[in-house]
Amino acid sequence: MKSDTIVNGLLIWYDKHKRDLPWRKTLDPYKIWISEIILQQTRVDQGLPYYTKFIDKYPTVHDLASAPIDEVLRLWQGLGYYSRARNLHRCAKIVVENLDGNFPAERSSLLKLPGVGPYTSAAIASLAFGKREAVVDGNVIRVIARLYGIKEDISEQKTINGIRAIADELIPSKRPDLFNQAIMEFGALFCTPNSPTCDSCIFMDICDARSSSMVASIPFKSKKVKKRSRFFNYLIINIQEKYYLRKRGEKDIWQGLFEFYLLETQSDLPFDQLDLPIGLSRNSRFWKITEESKTYKHLLTHQTIFCKFYEIKFTQEIGLDMMNWEEYSLYSEEEIELLPKSILIDRYLGEKII
DNA sequence: GAGTCGTGGGG
DNA sequence: TCCCCAAGACT
Incomplete structure (x- = not known):
């Protein structure tokens, strides 16, 4: 069964190759939330110093909620996509004022918070509360698209929906958080966008993209940015x-x-x-x-x-x-x-x- | 669905 | 130099 091979392979790979990152040492929803917002469209190397700064300056959601917005933006300075910082502050206020300082455990509730979308809601529900919610980020899209030989345009929502359906099937009910971390880490470190490490890949025998020599052209994205x-x-x-x-x-x-x-x-x-x-x-x-x-x-x-x-x-x-x-x-x-x-x-x- | 929102690193 | 794109979300 291909899916069992993939799940077990990812978990074993993760146990061996995972990076030692601070937000992986905690189950505090606040800290996991901060890390997930920072890491949106951002590499770990770039975001890590900001995570440390934010947790150091605002140890709890109450500290963040009571901070002036200009101070939060100043701490965010240099990280880009500043709506993340504004929504981070808004979200902290909502959690403190309307939710008694506690983040919701259900994905559907998390989804209502500002700055928390499809990916981040699944990530928090899974990583902080152990829910079986599959994350679909750029890494997951790339890894699944290659393993299953999905050549369709990932700019189209139906392609993403297909990939999400596969992720929903793959994710185990036992330690779903580990699976989510594993597939993202595998995509970030091994199954990278350019020059992935196919020569020593644990999935070289079952990867559809490799067997059809399509690794370099999967995933396919049609959208080009106009500058x-x-x-x-x-x-x-x-x-x-x-x-x-x-x-x-x-x-x-x-x-x-x-x-x-x-x-x-x-x-x-x-x-x-x-x-x-x-x-x-x-x-x-x-x-x-x-x-x-x-x-x-x-x-x-x-x-x-x-x-x-x-x-x-x-x-x-x-x-x-x-x-x-x-x-x-x-x-x-x-x-x-x-x-x-x-x-x-x-x-x-x-x-x-x- | 399409466009917009940063910055830095890599090929 | 230029293009891609990185643990996405919002309008």
Whole structure:
């Protein structure tokens, strides 16, 4: 029976090859939840330091729920996909205020929490509460697609549903958590996206993709990401040892993070073609450009951002009330250090000091 | 279903 | 340099 071979093989493999990771030493739903949110679309190597930081700073869900959102985002800084941090905070508040500080044990209940979707709900139910809920993440999709020779497009939901049905069949009722961990770890360390370790694979005799020489083309994904280019011009406006920043709003990248005065243009323009804010254009004799950066190229999944920074220092004090700075406010350097910022801005500030 | 949301590492 | 994609979720 192929399924028995797969299940037993994965469990034996896992026992031998599993990594020693902190969230595997606990059954605390809070810690497992934190780890699962951090690891969404994120490699263990990148997420591990953040897990340590979060557990250290917020040992319980109560600590996290009572923290200011800006502090949570600042701790998340550099990890990306910042909606995860915002939902993490929202979720902690819900658990504390509506659920008496306890995470639900049922997958259907977990699914209602913000930031907890099909994968994470199954992971928490299984790993923290021992439920027989099969996880379907990128690793599971890849391992099952190869073992069973599934050549259909994994961009389509029906393909994923088929893979989920197989996972639901495979997962044993005894220690389902171990099976979930094992198949994910196997995909992460052995049955990797490129150059998997087929030559010493325990499944080399039963793997459909290997026998049909399709390993490199399974799983197949049709969707291609379209990238657009954007041009950011940041004005670092220095007035009396303070700087203008704002919190980025909804429906764009870096929601909730702080940034300097932004002039976005449709192309790469020189400074004298920028549409300066009224407070600058009206008082041009009171300031000068003290620094002009190189062009930073910042890559995101769907965007390429070309960014320049201009440091603008007021040489004379002027009445701040005569400036229209919209949603921007003044912050000192010490305050800026504590604000959550994008890696792009953080990188510039880091290189500036040196 | 399609598009969007980060950052870093690897081929 | 460029493309892929990584323990997904939300709109």
